[in-house]
Amino acid sequence: MPELGRDRLRELLDAVLADEHDELGAMAAGAFATPWHFSRQLSHGTGEPPVALRRRVVLERAAWQLRQGASVTDVAFGSGYESVEGFSRAFARSFGYPPSSVPSADESGSARAHWLPAPNGIHFHPPMHLWVSEREAPPASMQLVAQLVQHDLDDTTDLIRSAGALTDEEFRRVRLPGFYVLEWDGPEESIAAILEHQVWAKEVWLASIDGGEFPARGADDPQSLLARQEQIGPRWVDTVREIDRQGIWGDRLIDALCEPPESFVLSSVVTHVITFAAHRRQLARQLLRQAGLELDHGDPIEWLRDYGVATAPDTEDHR
Incomplete structure (x- = not known):
């Protein structure tokens, strides 16, 4: 990881991913920082803006839940979307196919098939954790x-x-x-x-x-x-x-x-x-x-x- 200490970076990540922190101001408040400093620190430490990181990890969690058999409706509202249609559009843009087409866990072939490309190796890892991969640096x-x-x-x-x-x-x-x-x-x-x-x-x-x-x-x-x-x-x-x-x-x-x-x-x-x-x-x-x-x-x-x-x-x- 970049220069930020591991504990502070973990605090920032926790603030990003807390269920109640659904916008930048709430994330920053949870990390006891101003939105500007919070965004700057998190972006420097992970190479990804906080709102984008949260959106990606939430969608990875949604994909994992769908692979386990959860309904699209339950996952959509559980992910913080106000409509199934909005969730479906965001999911399809990110994964390349609609949530209704997610293969089951038995069909996916990979325990990490719910991961999206990331600049930092930070991913959702079930049941409710992050996984940090040292290898990941996807080319443009x-x-x-x-x-x-x-x-x-x-x-x-x-x-x-x-x-x-x-x-x-x-x-x-x-x-x-x-x-x-x-x-x-x-x-x-x-x-x-x-x-x-x-x-x-x-x-x-x-x-x-x-x-x-x-x-x-x-x-x-x-x-x-x-x-x-x-x-x-x-x-x-x-x-x-x-x-x-x-x-x-x-x-x-x-x-x-x-x-x-x-x-x-x-x-x-x-x-x-x-x-x-x-x-x-x-x-x-x-x-x-x-x-x-x-x-x-x-x-x-x-x-x-x-x-x-x-x-x-x-x-x-x-x-």
């Missing part, structure tokens, strides 16, 4: 990776929902005869095939990373694809975040699902998924337009502007 480049991953998930979801407006005949019509995105993946000649491969790719790669069995291939109608996408999306976000948190981008994955087994660098796996996901999304967008649907350009600039991802946290519904 992770913000770019996070945006690429989240834009892919959001855009794919929008495309699948748009495809739901088509008849089954139009959805499955062969529009690109003999077309392959990747030879080993098989033909992708229709909107249905392209969108199914889009979801399937993450299902297969996650099974490889987790060391699981080769996944069963689900139904490919728009409603089923949407359900598969909403299930795999949070797991994919958590996996990429955990790779970055552990600093294992250069580690090698032995993919036993390949025949024969192959070795892949984890960073190349994430890059591979992002690259071909972007290609498939634009193919699907063009074919959906040919089918008569009006769609946007899938531009991440417009996505960032419309959804407010990675912008200043929403505080209008937070006390």
Whole structure:
């Protein structure tokens, strides 16, 4: 930790996280300091402003509670939000998926999957404690990776929902005869095939990373694809975040699902998924337009502007 003594820093952190300290003035009073000095000391000691630190740790606690089976409503009000909608917006902006999609503790795969990126290694650690990690120093480049991953998930979801407006005949019509995105993946000649491969790719790669069995291939109608996408999306976000948190981008994955087994660098796996996901999304967008649907350009600039991802946290519904 920086120059502040451990005891004083702990006092500052306690003041930030006390349930009754829901705004900066109350935090400062709890630490017997003026708001200016409190904010300056805490920011110097942790590299994170007190309000932002509190908001992040409260959301980490909320994610942990949801993984244990708590309801979104109970967690929202227990986290100090005045509405479920305000909590859901803040949660989705931070984690990349809505609170209703949080996987259970058994599915998350990591005891620390509820942690958000932090400049100081300070996190919520159940049941009601902080965990200070000495390793954590996430590079600013992770913000770019996070945006690429989240834009892919959001855009794919929008495309699948748009495809739901088509008849089954139009959805499955062969529009690109003999077309392959990747030879080993098989033909992708229709909107249905392209969108199914889009979801399937993450299902297969996650099974490889987790060391699981080769996944069963689900139904490919728009409603089923949407359900598969909403299930795999949070797991994919958590996996990429955990790779970055552990600093294992250069580690090698032995993919036993390949025949024969192959070795892949984890960073190349994430890059591979992002690259071909972007290609498939634009193919699907063009074919959906040919089918008569009006769609946007899938531009991440417009996505960032419309959804407010990675912008200043929403505080209008937070006390």
